[in-house]
Amino acid sequence: MLYFLHELTEFWAPLRLFRYITFRALMGAGTAFLLSLLFGPLIIRWLQALKIKQYVRDDAVLEHQRRKKSGTPTMGGVLIIATVLVSTGLWADVRNVYVWLALGTMTAMGAIGFWDDYLKVSKKNAKGLPGRIKLALEIGWTLLVVAALYAWEPSRAHVAKLMLPFLKDPVVANMGVIGVALFFTIVLVGSANAVNLTDGLDGLAIGCTNSAAAAYLALAYVAGNSVAAGYLLVPFVPGSGELAVFCGCLLGAGLGFLWFNCHPARVFMGDTGSLALGGAIGMVAIAIKQELLLMIVGGIFVMEAVSVMLQVASFKLTGRRIFRVAPIHHHFEQIEKERAAIEGRDVEVVETMVTIRFWILGIIFALIGVATLKIR
Numbered sequence: 001m002l003y004f005l006h007e008l009t010e011f012w013a014p015l016r017l018f019r020y021i022t023f024r025a026l027m028g029a030g031t032a033f034l035l036s037l038l039f040g041p042l043i044i045r046w047l048q049a050l051k052i053k054q055y056v057r058d059d060a061v062l063e064h065q066r067r068k069k070s071g072t073p074t075m076g077g078v079l080i081i082a083t084v085l086v087s088t089g090l091w092a093d094v095r096n097v098y099v100w101l102a103l104g105t106m107t108a109m110g111a112i113g114f115w116d117d118y119l120k121v122s123k124k125n126a127k128g129l130p131g132r133i134k135l136a137l138e139i140g141w142t143l144l145v146v147a148a149l150y151a152w153e154p155s156r157a158h159v160a161k162l163m164l165p166f167l168k169d170p171v172v173a174n175m176g177v178i179g180v181a182l183f184f185t186i187v188l189v190g191s192a193n194a195v196n197l198t199d200g201l202d203g204l205a206i207g208c209t210n211s212a213a214a215a216y217l218a219l220a221y222v223a224g225n226s227v228a229a230g231y232l233l234v235p236f237v238p239g240s241g242e243l244a245v246f247c248g249c250l251l252g253a254g255l256g257f258l259w260f261n262c263h264p265a266r267v268f269m270g271d272t273g274s275l276a277l278g279g280a281i282g283m284v285a286i287a288i289k290q291e292l293l294l295m296i297v298g299g300i301f302v303m304e305a306v307s308v309m310l311q312v313a314s315f316k317l318t319g320r321r322i323f324r325v326a327p328i329h330h331h332f333e334q335i336e337k338e339r340a341a342i343e344g345r346d347v348e349v350v351e352t353m354v355t356i357r358f359w360i361l362g363i364i365f366a367l368i369g370v371a372t373l374k375i376r
Contacts, residue, residue: 003093021221021241025248028091032249035083036256044260044267047073052121072265075117077273080253081110084280087249096242097152098287101145102280103246108141109192109279113271128271138189138275145188145283146181158237158289165293165369168233168376187291191282194301196274197308197327202263204329204355208300208362209277210254215297215366216284217247222373223288233376235289243284250280263352293372299365300358303328329354 006019017023053071085103092099116129149159160180162172175183199205222228224241257273260266269277278301285294295302307328314322323331336350 001094002090021224021244024091025217025221025245027248028087028245029248029252029255031090032083032087032252033256035086036079036253037259039083040079040256040260040267043076043079044073047075047267052117069265069268072268074121074268074270075114075272076257076261076267077110077113077269077271077276079267080257080269080273081107081276083253083256084246084249087252088246091249092245093242096239097148097155098240099242099246101148101287102243102283105141105145105188105283106276106280109138109188110272110276112137112141113196113273113275116275117270117272135189138192138279139185141279142185142188143181145286146177146184149286150177154238155287158235161235161289163235163289163292165290165296165372166375170235183291184286187286187294188279188282190305191285191294191298191301192275192278194298194305195278195281196271197304198301198329199269199274200327200329201333201351201355201358202265203258203261204358205274205277206254206258206261206269207355207359208298209281210251210258211359211362211366212281212294212298212301213247213251213254215369216281216288216290217244217251218370219290219293219297219373220244220247220284220288223290232373234373237288240288243287246280247284250277263355293369296372297366297369299368300362307331329358332357 003018003024005015006017009016009019052073052075084106088099088103094100112129112134116134120128146159149155160174160176161170162175162183164171172179195205195209198208220243221241222232222234223237224239224244226236226238229236254277257269261269281298282291282294285291304327307323308326310322311326314320324334325331333350333354336354337347339345340347340350
């Protein structure tokens, strides 16, 4: 909305700032952050009044965590979604199709997560929405995204290309409609659920998502700038630069939510937030043709998802578990708690220690992802 103020430059020259993506991305981040701080306490009190409380899975190894976290307000992802919607609407060019797809994906995945959270709260257990229904809904939205990208003429030239990090030319020039649908399903559904699996310690998922959002802010800006894209030999996708504004708003909202979600958390994002965040990042990756780079930028999410798959496969095939608990952050949490107990250290700070170490790894993965722009 505020983007159109640049058209009044002839009346007041400083209004030209609203034309620049970098300015609007920073302002969007600041707006989302301030809105989160302003409305966060209200949302938390609202969730508490509705008795929307977290129900942690019943696991003997995680019994202490279950007792400590059960009862904390959940579904705080509504705060993230709302602040991103408002701030993006204020600072992005709302005529841009990529922006609408990113907002739509975030909202659609968040709605699926909301339904899942609601069932958990209403039934007072951690099962929620059946996996097959959740997966069907996620795939259904992905197919709508594919149809939209094919229907919009400017995106047709890029949608079917398969790019690999470190290579300047596509490895597959045209994946075909079926190939695109399958590939985008893996990216969107995989991204959304990987963030969901990471959401297990206070501040963990949102902190790692913030790193990924910052990385894709830079990547989206380059992809939408013909000069920068040409110099760095990455796909130039006209109009995708506006996604840098969206990523800025996502980052600001994430930092604002972290204010309340850091240990000890006053609110959890729930599936409402984790699916929305993962879907949003995945959609940006698809739009700028940096889908596979998401495996580097979101390295933490990949680790979490792979640890669960390995744990399940090992138990089904051999009856043994590779990790003490999956996802892997709980594995490291249990190991560090045992060390802390033996060494006489405070066991209560272990969760924060594991979370911050994962944040550090997340930042490193994000920096490596951005660095690949210079390696072609």
